[in-house]
Amino acid sequence: MNQTTEQTNRLTVNKEKKPCYDIVFERDFNQLGKEFETLGSMEKRLCIITDSNVGKLYGEQVKELLSKVSKKCVLFTFPAGEENKNLSIVQDVYEFLIKEELDRKDMLVALGGGVVGDLTGFCAATYLRGIDFVQIPTTLLAQVDSSIGGKTGVDFLAYKNMVGAFHMPKLVYMNLSVLKSLEDRQYYAGMAEVLKAGLIKDRIFYEWLISSMYEIFEKDMDTLEEVVKKSCQIKKMVVEKDPSEQGERALLNLGHTIGHAIEKYMDFKLVHGECVALGIVAAAFISWKKEMLSMEEYYEIRDMFVPFNLPISISEIVPKEVLKLTKSDKKMQAGTIKFILLKKVGKAVIDTTVTEEEMLAAIEEIYFNEEEM
Numbered sequence: 001m002n003q004t005t006e007q008t009n010r011l012t013v014n015k016e017k018k019p020c021y022d023i024v025f026e027r028d029f030n031q032l033g034k035e036f037e038t039l040g041s042m043e044k045r046l047c048i049i050t051d052s053n054v055g056k057l058y059g060e061q062v063k064e065l066l067s068k069v070s071k072k073c074v075l076f077t078f079p080a081g082e083e084n085k086n087l088s089i090v091q092d093v094y095e096f097l098i099k100e101e102l103d104r105k106d107m108l109v110a111l112g113g114g115v116v117g118d119l120t121g122f123c124a125a126t127y128l129r130g131i132d133f134v135q136i137p138t139t140l141l142a143q144v145d146s147s148i149g150g151k152t153g154v155d156f157l158a159y160k161n162m163v164g165a166f167h168m169p170k171l172v173y174m175n176l177s178v179l180k181s182l183e184d185r186q187y188y189a190g191m192a193e194v195l196k197a198g199l200i201k202d203r204i205f206y207e208w209l210i211s212s213m214y215e216i217f218e219k220d221m222d223t224l225e226e227v228v229k230k231s232c233q234i235k236k237m238v239v240e241k242d243p244s245e246q247g248e249r250a251l252l253n254l255g256h257t258i259g260h261a262i263e264k265y266m267d268f269k270l271v272h273g274e275c276v277a278l279g280i281v282a283a284a285f286i287s288w289k290k291e292m293l294s295m296e297e298y299y300e301i302r303d304m305f306v307p308f309n310l311p312i313s314i315s316e317i318v319p320k321e322v323l324k325l326t327k328s329d330k331k332m333q334a335g336t337i338k339f340i341l342l343k344k345v346g347k348a349v350i351d352t353t354v355t356e357e358e359m360l361a362a363i364e365e366i367y368f369n370e371e372e373m
Helices: 032-037 050-067 085-099 112-130 140-147 176-180 186-202 203-211 213-217 220-241 248-253 256-265 272-289 295-302 319-326 356-366
Strands: 010-015 018-026 044-053 073-080 105-111 132-137 152-158 159-166 171-174 339-344 347-351
Touching: 018 220, 018 339, 032 171, 044 050, 044 085, 044 112, 044 356, 050 073, 050 085, 050 105, 050 140, 050 356, 073 085, 073 159, 085 112, 085 152, 085 213, 105 176, 112 132, 112 152, 112 159, 112 213, 140 176, 140 186, 140 220, 140 356, 159 256, 171 176, 176 203, 176 220, 186 220, 186 272, 186 347, 203 213, 203 220, 220 248, 220 339, 248 339, 256 272, 256 339, 256 356, 272 295, 272 339, 272 356, 319 356
Parallel strands: 018 171, 044 073, 044 105, 105 132, 132 171
Antiparallel strands: 010 018, 152 159, 339 347
């Protein structure tokens, strides 16, 4: 890649121009204890929160490592799946923390993908009015996106991330080797957020991803490290300018308005990255119809999701019902959605003029009607 990432295993995310937390890139858990010691863990009780999938793979290993660098380390495991990212599980976590006598000086540890990170961050933001937490993301999607930036939240009824808070982690520790154990569907779902990062901010990175797709398929560790680091650099740049999503940070929502609506309509049977890919195709279609992109650019953007095993059409939806669900989107302000469109690869813009008719046309564009075949 012509545009190389920093030759270091660490990025520092700043808030109000002051260091806030580090993102550490490693290929094992060997440095985890040392990183926690720098956070004063020897004087703290730690609670690792994980799900039933990740817990089986890494729960005891991480607990053993952190038990050596803390007063006490306990493990809370909840059933895996987006449907469990809810206030009922949060209540179970609160009860567990109270029984284990964690106080304000103690720390939560999110070990898992985006669901675990979002839920743990929300618990940390609200337990005893806020305690510290650390992210140990174990999916590609969590490593490149959801573990960074301090957005936490849980779903409420069918509404995704409707209850949440901004609460910055004290550390994000990435063991890149865990991606080797990730099932293919989750791995490629993470690539939707990686491609999104290039589309909104960095054409050179986007083009490098396309040219490196075979190394990405093979999970070549040097290539993966470049993928994760560069995606994190892009997100770091955006969240530092706008930590609480008052402006530019909204660009990270490319594909998410329609994507979240599809996710809700499908009752989370599609994973988040698959829905984001569909949402980006829809956003690129609107960008073409608004004469921001050429027809050729639209089709190139759309078709580049295919080799990464991401969907560009869906047959199970009713377009008008998906449109209705966009009205519950968190990005709605005074009845107007802040829609993210593309002027070109590497340049996204916020647009508040997208109409319901334009959104419906975009949803119909990605709708594959089998009966008409």
